[in-house]
Amino acid sequence: ETGVTQTPRHLVMGMTNKKSLKCEQHLGHNAMYWYKQSAKKPLELMFVYNFKEQTENNSVPSRFSPECPNSSHLFLHLHTLQPEDSALYLCASSQTVRQETQYFGPGTRLLVL
Amino acid sequence: AQSVTQPDIHITVSEGASLELRCNYSYGATPYLFWYVQSPGQGLQLLLKYFSGDTLVQGIKGFEAEFKRSQSSFNLRKPSVHWSDAAEYFCAVSAGTYKYIFGTGTRLKVLA
Numbered sequence: 001e002t003g004v005t006q007t008p009r010h011l012v013m014g015m016t017n018k019k020s021l022k023c024e025q026h027l028g029h030n031a032m033y034w035y036k037q038s039a040k041k042p043l044e045l046m047f048v049y050n051f052k053e054q055t056e057n058n059s060v061p062s063r064f065s066p067e068c069p070n071s072s073h074l075f076l077h078l079h080t081l082q083p084e085d086s087a088l089y090l091c092a093s094s095q096t097v098r099q100e101t102q103y104f105g106p107g108t109r110l111l112v113l
Numbered sequence: 114a115q116s117v118t119q120p121d122i123h124i125t126v127s128e129g130a131s132l133e134l135r136c137n138y139s140y141g142a143t144p145y146l147f148w149y150v151q152s153p154g155q156g157l158q159l160l161l162k163y164f165s166g167d168t169l170v171q172g173i174k175g176f177e178a179e180f181k182r183s184q185s186s187f188n189l190r191k192p193s194v195h196w197s198d199a200a201e202y203f204c205a206v207s208a209g210t211y212k213y214i215f216g217t218g219t220r221l222k223v224l225a
Contacts, residue, residue: 004156031211042117043203043215090156097211101147104156 002026004105006091012111013081021076021108023091031097032074034066037088037107049074050097081112115140117206119216126194127224134189134219136204145207146187148178151218152200160202163187174198199223 004025013019025032034046048056049068063085065077074091088107094100116139126132138144145164149157161172168180178189187204204216 006156009154033211040217042217043213045212048211092157094211100211101159101162102211102213103159104149106154106156109154 004091004093004103006089006105006108008108009106010109010111012113013078014113015081015083017081018077018079020078021089021091021110023074023076023105025072025074025091025093025103025105027093027103029093029095029103030071031094031100032068032071033092033094033102034074034076035090035092035104037090043090047076048097055097078110081110083112086110086112115144115206115208115214117204117214117216119202119204119219121219122217123220123222125222125224128196129193132189132191132194132198132221134202134204134221136187136189136216138185138187138204138206138214140185140206140208142208143182146178146180147205147207147213148172148176148187148189149203149205150174150200151203157203160189194221194223196223196225 007022031050036044046060047066052068067075090107091105092102094102118137147162148160151157160176161170163170163180170178201218201220203218205213
């Protein structure tokens with residue numbers, strides 16, 4: 001595998017479910033990001049991790065819980081989501097959090113029923 | 114506050130025609146500028162970026178973009194569009210950190 005991979009690619013969950021999104025980067029980067037992409041809205045940065053440490057939580061509701069066990073893996077744990085959380089969730093990575101190019105994964109399309 | 118505007122929500126061109134997608138930004142200093150492309154069901158792929166130097170930047174898939182400081186613009190161009198270029202294109206600006214500001218995107222349709 002090369003680049004940034006995300007699993008699952010599609011996820012349907014009820015509002016009472018708990019699920020997790022996984023992201024893995026094979027680029028040797030040290031910074032990883034979660035973005036939310038909703039229809040007709042700009043990409044929203046959710047969380048930033050640098051060398052496994054969270055450096056930004058962009059006022060994201062607590063029903064989204066990130067985890068970064070190492071510089072190559074990033075998870076987004078989901079629980080008690082709302083229908084308005086349905087979106088494409090994109091993971092990205094960059095060499096560091098400084099002025100660096102970000103590389104994106106294919107995303108997980110989430111539908112909350 | 115920084116912002117990025119992509120004034121065209123949809124653009125339709127015929128295959129083989131030239132293409133220009135507009136991007137205007139608002140930022141006090143010289144920003145770092147990016148163009149990404151997103152095919153249906155896919156993530157964002159970097160087309161090209163401008164950090165400094167030559168204001169005409171070459172990217173992948175035959176795309177280029179020109180940074181015009183006086184117009185606060187970073188328009189994307191391609192001389193001859195292929196059907197496979199149909200996708201959504203995003204312009205982004207970075208002010209010196211990881212905080213990218215993305216435009217709302219331009220969806221390109223290519224007619225055979």
